[in-house]
Amino acid sequence: MKKVFLFLCCSVAYLSFSQIAEDQDVDNIFAEWDMQVPGAALGIVEDGKLVYAKGYGSADLEHDLPITPSSVFYIGSVSKQFVTFCVLLLEEQGKLNLDDKIQKYLPDFPEYGAPLTIRHFIHHTSGVRDYLTLMYLKGRDYLDNSDVDEVYELIKNQKELNFTPGEKYLYSNSCYFMLAMIIEKASGRTIKEFAANNIFGPLGMEHTQFYDNNLDLVKNRVFSYRKKSNGIGFDNLIMRFDLVGSGGVYSSIEDLYLWDQNFYHNILGKGGQDIINKMHKEGVLNNGESAGYAFALHNDTYKGLRTVHHAGSLAGYRAQLLRFPDEEFSVIILANRADADPSSKAYQVADIFLKDKLKETQHGKKESEPEEEEISRTQEFDLSNIDLKAYVGEFYSDELDTTYKIYRDDDSLKLIIANADPKVMMVKGVDVFEAEGYRLRFNRSSDEVSGFEFDAGRVTNLKFEKQ
Template structure:
């Protein structure tokens, strides 16, 4: 079987006229050695995906924001070790200073604005300006951690970097990037999309699955950018890839590329996984420089193997596609003989499953919570099958035996084993760097007593927003503007999870606070990227 045939087989499920799909490019020594469009850029007008289709590449945009900052530093208009407040004084002073470098490294400790927006009931489809988002970040009186002590992915940092570009250069991120990156490299179809009403020629629409089958539009309707919102094409990203090996930006040569790909460290000397909008890793013993993107109906990944001058770019316009997995699989096909270490073998999938009675499957249904990562799974029965809901994914779990199940037709492979008492499930998942194992605990329903303790209105001055906890059918519900009421499920003493949650893999957790007399006076709301945000009971 030829290399091309092997690659095409990876994308066959989307390569049809009634499905969104992917644009793929395989690059060797600065030239495309294989490129294909699989599926449709626009289902309404039956436009296929091509080399020139324009995609929102979501968080892959961060590397371009970072380069703008580095260019300003090279022009001596700022220093990467300057404190953030030098340029954005409305951000409060914390116990330890936050520097521009902390923003680039995701080590600032700032709360992530996307989670803050969700907590505040700010609908993502509405139009918000960069100024409104910065004001939201500036109202936060506490950090997730002291700057430089941890690395936690933070979109807030890159929104602030975009604002620093504007205040230092006097030009928007869009204009500065156009003048200093896109125009010099000839990237004619690339821009930061800071006006959601703007018409974009050759745009690939973003899509998500629709209940009952088919697809629906899933696109961004806001103007703020820096952490995302870069629109580009495979053809333009080829030019960006060439510059990685022969930099011409600012006339600084390859030392600029070396700066943004040199591993960074935490305060304790621990090396972090990446900075400057790039992730440094390895595959088969070869160094990789990559980054992914995920927002609304768009997914992307751009993976380089610099020692081989080999890259794979995968841009998708469907929310259920996993371009990271696909891009690595394409790389494995081409680089099989170049790898110097064995690739971790994927989770083996049984070729046959057994039939279990629905009553047996029913025992496994419910909610399962990972206290380490904050992820939450919902298992339910649909059409006499055990189905799993995890973030944007919805897939079948096929029984291998009464306690052992495997995912079916999902972009991520899961192997699941239930404990004898069915209170826990052990999940194995194949990631880019190998197989990880985690244990999830089954949650309980609302407690049968003391429900009235929690009822009331809760307010956060940092969000300038409030919500209510109400009682319905002897269960607790969370009610906030912009969202349907959500059930509070107990996972510990005065500790609850919200479900359903935002389309995010991490749980939304409430930790209630009582006074010395035992009365509930407030709560801390916690998620993966926002830790312990306080709401007082009114």
């Protein structure tokens, strides 16, 4: 008996010291934020329990309020998985079908020569241009309030898609903004009401909501910040943004723990794991290949272990929900500073807790750019023969109802996008320029510049005509 007792005492002591070491290692990851600066809330879930929940830094610099596991953050695109779950619940209720055309619920949405379905929207294979990018290109600040009808009109005003639906994957917030509208049409309730009654309420997520009215109060809300341009102090990013679908959810570590656990034992809708299995099913492109994106979830692997994850960001908010389903282990990080990288820190936490299960892997080189891009960058052309004056002028896009200006500044061209600061245009080929990541491909008529097509990541082939 003495030997057994001694063994148990040693075991308890070993576990305690081991846990203390893990806690210290975790705290070291967040040490730079464990003071009167914006920081983050951390939740670590293991075997069904929230084994670690802590706040680092300040939730409100003006009132010196600390971040806690109960602090409520804007979670950005992590919100999208609640949208897809709403869609699947409505499918379960027989109120919609994933292969329904978008126009069944939004009859005024344009036809683009190929069917656009709910499934395309879920997996970002629609080709519909991203509204946040369009708003920036139009000169709107996402921190300001934007009316739902105004945003919808902007999306509808686009005369073409980025690509044929199903041809490829390209992330588009427009899709989820419109999915929220479809949920309202199919259910007869706003997504705020539907999610509250069918997800947040049943799971006991008392501090989680789709925030669709910026006049509403949010208890325990954390405010978001970014470092000042001089690196000293922080700017308060006051956000009046209240569009839902593409984002819009406010939540806490404690509430997201409840959501995380429902993936193992679903109690929502009809119950059971069928709906959970659907959440992990990736979209399929027209060529039969995977789109690489499930129902607002990324299926992946990390050092030999299967992962499911999604990140989110807007203003100074940053979020990551990372799950290792086979290990029943999750890391939830919600941050309130624009320079935060919760995804990187989530994997650092996993390295500590799963060190005995992870396999060291070599990271391969980044994929090279598409061949056609390389060709355009390596074409031979003589800079001395380029007439910069030919590109000077004002250019109008009726899809944005906005005019851009190109002017000459000494030996360079500069581009003014709406009311943004001028951007230097760099020559990349014959009639091809880039300006801080944007690409302009100029068109000519009778050898005179007549306009250009504009590529901006999630928006391509936006047409401008010279005035």
